[in-house]
Amino acid sequence: MNKSEQRISLAVSTVIFALRPIPESGQSALWIPLVRRTREPFAGQWALPGGWVDNDESLADAAGRNLLETTALEPAYLEQLYAFGDVERSVSTRVVSIIYWALVRQEEAERATEGENVRWFAADNLPELAFDHNVIVDYALWRLRTKMEYSRxxxxxxxxxxxxxxxxxxxxxxxxxxxxxxxxxxxxxxxxxxxxxxxxxxxxxxxxxxxxxxDEGVELVDNGPLGHTKTGSTRVIN
Structure with missing residues (x-):
């Protein structure tokens, strides 16, 4: 199959941020959960939780379902962040990933599944991740810190x-x-x-x-027409 005939697969991945204490200092910092890949490509490496989008579900529903299946988390804040679709980002097929980010409180984060294949990492001190997931996390960190300056x-x-x-x-x-x-x-x-x-x-x-x-009555400058979209139990707070 040549490149013009190659099918494009659609996936979702989510960067989940939680504030958790650093063991050495006790100070709060941003942490994210990662999952260990159990098959090629990148078998054994850590990656963002995610998976394929089913034909009968929305992107947000796919993101929520994959989070629940991999980490047991159901974040109240889940927002679409960006799309990553470089031609060479996947080895065997063309994959376009719709990236979401989620923010959870510390008590919510404590309910996340942890084990050999699911672990929390300090967001600013990550190992080399599978695919282009380091780039994705860097972008999510930049977006969060930028948004912190002007939104709620x-x-x-x-x-x-x-x-x-x-x-x-x-x-x-x-x-x-x-x-x-x-x-x-x-x-x-x-x-x-x-x-x-x-x-x-x-x-x-x-x-x-x-x-x-x-103040729930205050509208923010970055609220667009989809600013209060709800999908199931998923909320978007701009």
Whole structure:
């Protein structure tokens, strides 16, 4: 079969980000789960969770199904990221991969399947992955850090309510730099994206910090016509 007759296969892969502590320091950092390939090509190497798209399912449904089958995760945040389809990215056939990214809270990440063929890795310290998956993760990291600067995407790592300190720590872990607490508070409060609740965190020795939530009535500049699309239990939060 020559190249003009070669069929194109469609697959989905997902980069799943979670904030988990670094064992040596205890500080939070971005981690992703990877699966070990059990067949050629790249047998034995780590790769992003994913698989083929069935004829009777949407791309988002295929991404969710593959995540559930490989990692037992059902992320609330699942967004289409990019398409990778270079001619030489697969050895035996032409494969176009639709890449999704998912964000999960730490307690959700703890429910993920782990074993010999599924393991969490620090996102900024990965081994050589199968196919072009290192490039895919690098792109996802860049996109997440860029989006962290202007959107409310940080909420995917938090509960419904949170303190400003908890929100700042999420930003610091993702952006990999310390942020001045006073400046961060001013920027967040001036953005109008948060609503103070009538509740505080009790039990500490100091003045109890106020709990906040995101204002659901605020539309973001990057919300397009598909910004609130829902597919099954999958949500997109821009």
């Amino acid at each position: 995407i940080a909420r995917a790592f938090l509960g419904e309510t949170f303190t400003l300190s908890e929100l700042r720590l999420v930003h610091e872990a993702v952006l990999q730099r310390e942020l001045d607490p006073a400046n961060f508070r001013r920027q967040i409060e001036s953005s109008g994206s948060l609503v103070p609740t009538n509740h505080v965190v009790s039990g500490g020795r100091h003045r109890p910090p106020r709990l906040y939530r995101y």
